[in-house]
Amino acid sequence: MTIRQWAFIPLLATAAMAAMAGTPAVLAQNDGMERSPPDISTGERALDLYHKGQRALDEGDLSTAARRFRESLSLDRDLMSARRGYARILVVTGRPQRAQDVLAQGLDIIPDDLATARMLARIARDNDDAETAIEALEAIRPPADSNETHLRSHLADLYRRTGQYDEAASVYAQLRRAEPAAAEWILGEAITQDRRGALDSADQAWAALLEHDDLDESVRTYARNRRKALRDGEVPYAD
Structure with missing residues (x-):
């Protein structure tokens, strides 16, 4: 081994020790499973997908609209307009119980959302689920x-x-x-x-x-x- 190679070994050891020193902090952050709220760019992407879904819905393309609404919700679960849009498509396509579940999940996030609660109450009533309809209306009574x-x-x-x-x-x-x-x-x-x-x-x-x-x-x-x-x-x- 040359003198130059021997001189390089301490540098490698120093770098490795520095990297290991930072490991506990990184692991501690990961163990905490901390999730920050969606940043502005994520919210903007969710809103853009919602508008694309709404345009597709206006054009009668239910499949594309449903996909866009789902993609929007995957980025921002709080976007109730996308949730209601998706629920409308589910009702029209013969899946009212799924629509009810989607809206109920929304009220779990924002319990006093007026439009979502009204829509949930109406769909639950049509599904002969008076208990859920009552809960939805009581949330905004x-x-x-x-x-x-x-x-x-x-x-x-x-x-x-x-x-x-x-x-x-x-x-x-x-x-x-x-x-x-x-x-x-x-x-x-x-x-x-x-x-x-x-x-x-x-x-x-x-x-x-x-x-x-x-x-x-x-x-x-x-x-x-x-x-x-x-x-x-x-x-x-x-x-």
Whole structure:
């Protein structure tokens, strides 16, 4: 071995030791499995893929649109517009349960996303999954002092149809506070209070309903019969 070769060995050893010294820090970072949020360029790519998917959807190319939406979501799971676009395609192509799952995953990420929750509730209801529909609407249920009625009306109807009369009565009471003169909310409260055996509250609601001059005659007759039945102690509620 030449003198030059012998001189090179310490340099190699020094470099190797320096590399080994840095190894624990690198391993510690990897062991932590830290993931940084998507940077701007990743978000921009996700948004670009979403727009490409939307253009394909507008052109009727469902296959390309679905692929672009999936690619967009692979980059940014929080992009709810891409998630809803993909769900629409799944519904149109006969996969409503998969669409429901995709939207439910979105609400796990952003629980109060209004548009996603509304869409999930509608699809879950059509899938005869009232429980998921209720959960979606409850996630975006307006505060008690709000005058919003559209969302509440669907929530009250779901509670009533699934036999959850205490919850339904509570929502109908909020609807009546928002629109005291609306006959449909009074009728809803009368039925649910009647169903839950709250005789005084039911009688008051039926009486309030009968004050409406433009009430359908069949509903008026039914309300009168229910008031008589309540006074005569005919409980439980009779259809």
